[in-house]
Amino acid sequence: xxxxxxxxxxxxxxxxxxxxxxxxxxxxxxxxxxxxxxxxxxxxxxxxxxxxxxxxxxxxxxxxxxxxxxxxxxxxxxxxxxxxxxxxxxxxxxxxxxxxxxxxxxxxx
Amino acid sequence: xxxxxxxxxxxxxxxxxxxxxxxxxxxxxxxxxxxxxxxxxxxxxxxxxxxxxxxxxxxxxxxxxxxxxxxxxxxxxxxxxxxxxxxxxxxxxxxxxxxxxxxxxxxxxxxxxxxxxxxxxxxxxxxxxxxxxxxxxxxxxxxxxxxxxxxxxxxxxxxxxxxxxxxxxxxxxxxxxxxxxxxxxxxxxxxxxxxxxxxxxxxxxxxxxxxxxxxxxxxxxxxxxxxxxxxxxxxxxxxxxxxxxxxxxxxxxxxxxxxxxxxxxxxxxxxxxxxxxxxxxxxxxxxxxxxxxxxxxxxxxxxxxxxxxxxxxxxxxxxxxxxxxxxxxxxxxxxxxxxxxxxxxxxxxxxxxxxxxxxxxxxxxxxxxxxxxxxxxxxxxxxxxxxxxxxxxxxxxxxxxxxxxxxxxxxxxxxxxxxxxxxxxxxxxxxxxxxxxxxxxxxxxxxxxxxxxxxxxxxxxxxxxxxxxxxxxxxxxxxxxxxxxxxxxxxxxxxxxxxxxxxxxxxxxxxxxxxxxxxxxxxxxxxxxxxxxxxxxxxxxxxxxxxxxxxxxxxxxxxxxxxxxxxxxxxxxxxxxxxxxxxxxxxxxxxxxxxxxxxxxxxxxxxxxxxxxxxxxxxxxxxxxxxxxxxxxxxxxxxxxxxxxxxxxxxxxxxxxxxxxxxxxxxxxxxxxxxxxxxxxxxxx
Numbered sequence: 059x060x061x062x063x064x065x066x067x068x069x070x071x072x073x074x075x076x077x078x079x080x081x082x083x084x085x086x087x088x089x090x091x092x093x094x095x096x097x098x099x100x101x102x103x104x105x106x107x108x109x110x111x112x113x114x115x116x117x118x119x120x121x122x123x124x125x126x127x128x129x130x131x132x133x134x135x136x137x138x139x140x141x142x143x144x145x146x147x148x149x150x151x152x153x154x155x156x157x158x159x160x161x162x163x164x165x166x167x
Numbered sequence: 168x169x170x171x172x173x174x175x176x177x178x179x180x181x182x183x184x185x186x187x188x189x190x191x192x193x194x195x196x197x198x199x200x201x202x203x204x205x206x207x208x209x210x211x212x213x214x215x216x217x218x219x220x221x222x223x224x225x226x227x228x229x230x231x232x233x234x235x236x237x238x239x240x241x242x243x244x245x246x247x248x249x250x251x252x253x254x255x256x257x258x259x260x261x262x263x264x265x266x267x268x269x270x271x272x273x274x275x276x277x278x279x280x281x282x283x284x285x286x287x288x289x290x291x292x293x294x295x296x297x298x299x300x301x302x303x304x305x306x307x308x309x310x311x312x313x314x315x316x317x318x319x320x321x322x323x324x325x326x327x328x329x330x331x332x333x334x335x336x337x338x339x340x341x342x343x344x345x346x347x348x349x350x351x352x353x354x355x356x357x358x359x360x361x362x363x364x365x366x367x368x369x370x371x372x373x374x375x376x377x378x379x380x381x382x383x384x385x386x387x388x389x390x391x392x393x394x395x396x397x398x399x400x401x402x403x404x405x406x407x408x409x410x411x412x413x414x415x416x417x418x419x420x421x422x423x424x425x426x427x428x429x430x431x432x433x434x435x436x437x438x439x440x441x442x443x444x445x446x447x448x449x450x451x452x453x454x455x456x457x458x459x460x461x462x463x464x465x466x467x468x469x470x471x472x473x474x475x476x477x478x479x480x481x482x483x484x485x486x487x488x489x490x491x492x493x494x495x496x497x498x499x500x501x502x503x504x505x506x507x508x509x510x511x512x513x514x515x516x517x518x519x520x521x522x523x524x525x526x527x528x529x530x531x532x533x534x535x536x537x538x539x540x541x542x543x544x545x546x547x548x549x550x551x552x553x554x555x556x557x558x559x560x561x562x563x564x565x566x567x568x569x570x571x572x573x574x575x576x577x578x579x580x581x582x583x584x585x586x587x588x589x590x591x592x593x594x595x596x597x598x599x600x601x602x603x604x605x606x607x608x609x610x611x612x613x614x615x616x617x618x619x620x621x622x623x624x625x626x627x628x629x630x631x632x633x634x635x636x637x638x639x640x641x642x643x644x645x646x647x648x649x650x651x652x653x654x655x656x657x658x659x660x661x662x663x664x665x666x667x668x669x670x671x672x673x674x675x676x677x678x679x680x681x682x683x684x685x686x687x688x689x690x691x692x693x694x695x696x697x698x699x700x701x702x703x704x705x706x707x708x709x710x711x712x713x714x715x716x717x718x719x720x721x722x723x724x725x726x727x728x729x730x731x732x733x734x735x736x737x738x739x740x741x742x743x744x745x746x747x748x749x750x751x752x753x754x755x756x757x758x759x760x761x762x763x764x765x766x767x768x769x770x771x772x773x774x775x776x777x778x779x780x781x782x783x784x785x786x787x788x789x790x791x792x793x794x795x796x797x798x799x800x801x802x803x804x805x806x807x808x809x810x811x812x813x814x815x816x817x818x819x820x821x822x823x824x825x826x827x828x829x830x831x832x833x834x835x836x837x838x839x840x841x842x843x844x845x846x847x848x849x850x851x852x
Contacts, residue, residue, distance in 0.1 A: 082350035085371055085381065089346070100320060104353075105369050108318040113371045133321045143317060 063097060063128070066155040070162065081105035085113070093123060095165060097158075100129040100136055108140055115144040124165040126158075172530055174278050177226045179462060181271045184219050188212060188264050196257055202333055204252060206326070212260075213242040219267065231270050234284045237291045238263050244295065248325030251332070259294055263287050309337070311410055315370065315384070323368045323386075330365060330388035337410040338393070340385040340402075343372075349381045357385065359401040364389040386410075465564055468525050475518045476805030480824065482510055483802075522709060527567050529607040529614070530558035535571060536578055540603060543582050550589055550600040551582060557607040562614045563709040566686055570616075570706070573682040577618050577702055578603065580676075585622030585700055595697065597621065612708050612730040613786060619701040625694040627651055633660070650844075652692045656680040687728070687820060689786065689837050705786055715804045715833065717825065718782060719797035721765045724831045726804055726823055727782060731836040733790065735798060736781040752781065752792060759783065759792045762843050764834075767818065784836045791843050793834070806833050817842065 067073045076091050078084035081102040096114065100107035107127045114120035126147045127140045137148045147161055191212045198204035216239040223231035241260070244250045266287045273280030309331075319327065330337065340360070344352040353369070360366055365388045372382030389396055397407055486507045493500035533555045544551040586601035593599055606617040627648070634640035634654045654660055658677040676692075683690045688706035707713070707730060715726035716735075742752045743761065750761040761781065764770070781792040804823035809816060820835035 081369075081371075082353065086346070086350060101322075104357075105371060106318070106320050106323065108320060109368070109370050112314075112318045135321045135324075139317055139320075 062155070063158070066158055067097075067162070069155070070159055072166075073162075081110055084110060088114075088120060093120070095162060096120075096123055096125045098125065098127055100127055100140070107145075108136070108143055111140060111143045111145045126161065126165070173226060173534060174274060176531070176534075177222065177228070178271065178275055180222055181219065181231075183462065184215055184222070185264065185268050185271060188215050188219075189261075191215070192257065192260055192264065195252075195260075199252060199254065199257060204329075206246075206329075209242065209246050209252075213239065213246050216242050228270070228274065230281045230284050231267055231274075234263060234267050234270070234287055237288050238267070241291050241295065247321070248328055250295065256294065259290055263291065309411055311339075315339075315386070318370060319368055319386075326365065327367050327386065327388075330367065331411060333388075335364065335388040335390060336393065338387045338389050338396075339408040339410050340387050341372075341382065341406040341408065342385070342404055343380045343382040344404075345380050346378075349383075353383060355401060356405065359399060360385065360387055363391045363396060363399075463524075465525075465568075468521070468564075471521050472525070473805055475514070475521050476803065477824075478514055479518070479803045482507065482514055485510070525563050525565070525709065526561040527564045528558060529560045529562060529567070529616070530555075532567050532571060532574065533558050533605050533607075536574060536605060539575055539578060540582065543579065547582065548588070549582065549586055551586055552600050552602050553605070554602060555605045557609075558605075560607040560609050560614055561708075562706065566706055566709070569682065569686055570704075573679045573704075574616070574618070576679050581618065581620040581622065581700065585620040585624070587623050591623075595623075609708070610705075614706050614708055616704040616706070617701060618703075619699060621699040624696045624699050625652070625655075626696045627694070630654055648693070649691070652694065655692055656690070684835075684838055684841070687835060687837050689789075689841070713804060713806065715802055715823065716782065717799040717802055717831065718780075718793075718795040719799055720795050721770045722796075723770070724799065724825070724829065725764070725795075726802070726825075726831050726833045727784060727793070728820070728833065728836060729801060731784045731786050733783045733785060736783065736792070738779045738781050738794065754783070754792075759790055760843055761792045761794055762839060763794050764818075767839075785840055786837075789840050789844060791840050793839075804831075804833065 064075050064077060067075045076087060076093070078087050081098075081104045084096075084098070085105075096110075098107040098110050102110075105113075107129075111125050111127065114123060114125060124146045125144070126149060127145045128149045128151060129136060137150075140148045146165055149158065149161070191208060195204065195208055195212065198208065216235055220232050220235035220239055223229075223235055238260070241250075241256075241263075245252060245256065250256065266282070266284065269282060270280070270284075273282070316324075327337075340356075342353070342356060357366055357369065367386040367388055370384045370386070372384060393407060393409065396402065397405075486504075489500060489503045489507050493504060537553050537555075540551055540553050581603055586603070587595070587597075589599045592601065602621045604617070604619040606619070608615050608617075630651055631640060631646070634646075634651070635642045637657075637660065639654055639657060639660075640646055640651075655676045656679075658675065660677070680690050683704055683706070686706055688704055691703045691705075692700065693702075694700040707728075714729040716729050716732050717724055717726050719725075736752075736754070738752070743750050744752070746758070750763070751758045752761060753759070759781075780795050780798055782795055782798075783790055783792050785791060802825060804825070806821040806823050808821045809819065818835055818839050820833045822830050823833050824830055
């Protein structure tokens with residue numbers, strides 16, 4: 059899945075993609091990389107996507123960074139929570155790559 | 168509902184699922200008793216109920232499918248914690264499974280057997296209609312930051328809830344680590360915690376004074392007292408905060424269960440005895456399985472087969488000793504030889520018996536194809552009739568499995584590109600309903616499968632033109648019919664450009680051919696334009712153990728499967744002629760192309776000067792002569808594949824042990840034939 063998203067993003071040509079294979083890696087990576095937008099899964103082995111959103115929104119450095127949560131289960135409760143925490147969008151799999159691309163264009167411009 | 172065999176197939180699988188479901192439910196019951204239910208177990212039961220639904224649906228048993236559907240629904244809610252697990256629910260699960268079992272066993276006697284599933288469905292509905300859990304209330308009542316609750320996913324909330332119900336001690340563990348090593352440090356702490364409880368969630372702390380470190384809070388449900396936990400060596404850096412204390416032991420487990428019972432009683436238990444009696448299982452119902460078959464992993468049969476093969480080698484060794492003793496005049500040698508003979512006979516019987524276990528009737532495969540044809544014909548809006556012949560022909564289970572996909576591709580092509588629509592057929596003067604024939608026949612140690620359709624066929628002229636365009640055929644040479652249709656097996660070769668109405672979704676025949684070759688089989692295709700296409704597959708009955716002719720080429724031994732050896736000739740000087748650069752000999756007025764393996768495999772040493780033998784090998788009407796130095800004898804061998812990393816090697820089917828600590832390569836005659844007759848010498852060795 060991550061591969062698919064990465065290739066979807068790379069296909070947009072405006073993006074340079076850095077990957078983290080779990081939440082901890084993302085937390086390590088954030089201070090080192092200048093990130094314009096974050097795409098995260100809701101379920102990760104260590105921390106969950108909601109927690110990552112919460113972490114970023116409470117940190118002045120990433121407060122304004124656009125965030126997209128991706129989820130397999132269409133849990134309405136998770137969606138509401140994610141948006142309430144400050145995620146900019148909540149995408150439920152399966153979605154079309156074009157949807158993600160369109161969303162990113164909207165969030166970056 | 169379909170044939171007896173289909174019912175049997177269904178029964179075997181359904182009974183297995185039922186058995187697993189009952190076992191898992193029993194384990195779930197124990198879990199409730201001990202107050203410790205494994206969420207993975209519930210997930211597993213849910214998946215099995217789902218499989219049961221799918222299985223019943225596939226075989227058209229709507230009653231079972233409906234019941235399984237409601238069961239799945241119930242389990243899904245349980246899995247997500249939308250209903251709570253208690254005795255009432257467990258009983259309901261058991262009863263529903265019992266109902267499914269009743270149906271399954273009933274169908275064993277009569278496929279049309281059914282019972283009224285409405286009472287079961289109603290009971291499930293009643294339970295689901297009961298008041299929702301009080302989850303939201305208890306979680307908010309906890310001594311927990313609302314901000315923390317807000318970042319829990321629905322599943323994590325459920326786990327938190329569940330741990331509270333179990334009466335576990337709930338802790339918030341705080342810990343901070345340097346930024347450059349926090350992931351490993353934190354994993355260590357979490358690993359430590361998991362030994363003694365469940366980590367519900369890990370939350371990265373946002374605001375921290377020290378930018379070089381990262382703080383975390385871990386929501387942890389603990390099974391041991393806090394004093395013991397804080398004394399754990401690996402957790403010395405942690406700071407613990409109690410969110411909800413464990414209640415006194417005496418009420419911890421029964422309390423939630425009792426609550427469920429009293430609630431459940433009014434909702435589910437009461438209306439049932441009067442209004443909706445469940446089907447009585449009755450005293451006379453037998454507990455014996457209705458299916459007499461045992462399902463065994465094919466790997467176990469392979470092991471058995473290998474053992475038989477190796478026993479054969481041991482026997483060969485003993486026979487050798489016996490004959491040596493006999494030659495040197497030892498008195499008991501004769502008795503020993505007798506015993507060896509009787510061992511040999513028993514061994515042959517054993518081998519046949521093991522082989523028989525592996526054999527399945529081709530009918531299983533045909534039935535699968537029948538289902539595909541019906542479904543596809545419906546989708547494509549075509550009318551097709553399936554005729555099968557020789558469905559009791561048997562072959563190795565492994566081959567049957569491996570054959571399913573290629574056969575499906577062939578049939579899809581036939582339906583999609585071969586059979587025309589009803590109106591087209593009428594216009595062409597054919598019967599409106601198309602026909603696909605599947606025919607299986609045994610020929611010696613081979614099974615021939617023929618797939619014939621009476622569709623529009625393939626235009627050989629188009630094929631020829633396309634072959635010339637692609638440079639596969641010389642425009643001025645005559646090409647045989649077999650080679651012409653053989654073009655279809657070229658990777659990327661397609662007739663789709665010329666014939667626009669071909670939907671072009673055809674699966675590459677080259678893939679099909681590779682699959683068949685991997686089974687040491689041969690595929691042939693023939694077609695009459697306007698009348699239909701015939702494809703025939705020639706396959707060995709088994710791959711497990713074969714008789715082989717051991718030959719010597721350039722000082723090395725090779726085994727040739729005896730099933731493909733037709734005869735052997737003594738090669739006399741002057742017999743060899745050369746036609747278009749190809750060495751041939753004339754054999755009873757036909758030309759036999761010769762293959763020299765030392766050239767093909769680039770073996771060192773000079774080409775032998777003649778005075779050799781020719782092994783005439785072939786099947787499905789194609790023959791080649793393999794030049795060898797010496798015929799060493801016949802032997803039973805167990806072929807072992809060369810493994811994935813050497814799968815590119817062509818011309819070799821595998822390796823075999825000859826018993827005298829010598830390993831030989833087994834030639835793959837089918838690929839040698841195909842490549843030689845196509846004039847392709849580019850073998851990778």
